[in-house]
Amino acid sequence: MRNIAMNALTTEEINTILQNIESAEKSSVLGYFSRPFRVYHGDRALFIKLYFPVNNQEYISRIIRNHNDYVRELRFAGIKIPETIILSRKSNRKHQLVIIQDSFRDDELLRNRILSEDLEGVKQLCTMVFDEMLQFREKRNKDIDIGFHPTLRNYCVHENKLWFFDTFPPMLMNQKALNRLIIKMSPHGGFLRKIIPPRLINRVTDEYYNLDTMFTGVVGSCCRLRPHDSEAILEFSREYANNSPLITDDEKKSILRLLVRPPQLSGIWILVRKLSRNTGRPNVSIPTSS
Numbered sequence: 001m002r003n004i005a006m007n008a009l010t011t012e013e014i015n016t017i018l019q020n021i022e023s024a025e026k027s028s029v030l031g032y033f034s035r036p037f038r039v040y041h042g043d044r045a046l047f048i049k050l051y052f053p054v055n056n057q058e059y060i061s062r063i064i065r066n067h068n069d070y071v072r073e074l075r076f077a078g079i080k081i082p083e084t085i086i087l088s089r090k091s092n093r094k095h096q097l098v099i100i101q102d103s104f105r106d107d108e109l110l111r112n113r114i115l116s117e118d119l120e121g122v123k124q125l126c127t128m129v130f131d132e133m134l135q136f137r138e139k140r141n142k143d144i145d146i147g148f149h150p151t152l153r154n155y156c157v158h159e160n161k162l163w164f165f166d167t168f169p170p171m172l173m174n175q176k177a178l179n180r181l182i183i184k185m186s187p188h189g190g191f192l193r194k195i196i197p198p199r200l201i202n203r204v205t206d207e208y209y210n211l212d213t214m215f216t217g218v219v220g221s222c223c224r225l226r227p228h229d230s231e232a233i234l235e236f237s238r239e240y241a242n243n244s245p246l247i248t249d250d251e252k253k254s255i256l257r258l259l260v261r262p263p264q265l266s267g268i269w270i271l272v273r274k275l276s277r278n279t280g281r282p283n284v285s286i287p288t289s290s
Ligand SMILES: Nc1ncnc2c1ncn2[C@@H]1O[C@H](COP(=O)(O)OP(=O)(O)O)[C@@H](O)[C@H]1O
Pocket: 028, 030, 031, 032, 033, 034, 036, 047, 049, 082, 101, 102, 103, 104, 105, 109, 153, 154, 165, 166, 167, 168, 169
């Protein structure tokens, strides 16, 4: 297959791709902000992500700048991201963001790898993600506000390395500003605004800013995908956290407390998944007697 460290697309190529996507129908069911789909430009597989059109062009320009700076900062912190282009186009009288990105194969998606590996393989994959979360924290620019969502659905494993592909919403901002951006760019934003106080969005975005909830996010997903292995996954994850020199004692306490049993999806997450008709696995039930 093509090497993923691809060349930049020319303007001409981008135009051709945009003209051709109208007919593309095959779409992934795992997205929230967009329904990403794969297209081919010659033999080059690309993912296209179309976002909710908005009126304000200046707002869109700001997001584009933030996105490109965000990708740069993630790469600076050691995260591998495929070639990713963001642009805006007219859609009726509104402005629509479009992301064009090098595509990975479905069998490379981390979520699929977690399903197909044996338990040892799952532990190795978890270690790769945990290592990356800690590396990000060590290497990132400490003078800026930045969020990061290292969840299974946002990664693939290509040539034995993790590649991170979810660059939207860009998170080069503090949590409050991100919460606002999420509501504004959400296809269900109007509805969410009516029923959810902004601070409840924190339940979702905490995971992008705090190490302990990052852990619960990843471990919770693994347990939902492998309910029969959930005890082993929990034990392994607790051990990882406990042994890591990069995690403070206070953080260890918090992480160990969160990983006593399979972490549950919060109610707001379940609602968000329902709204976006997002397929996912249910919470692992916790026996009440033990
Ligand atoms: N570059 C890519 N290569 C392969 N699959 C991708 C790529 N980008 C997105 N996908 C698929 O689409 C899903 C959603 O994409 P993502 O960028 O994470 O959007 P969202 O913000 O909606 O989560 C991913 O979980 C994955 O299944």
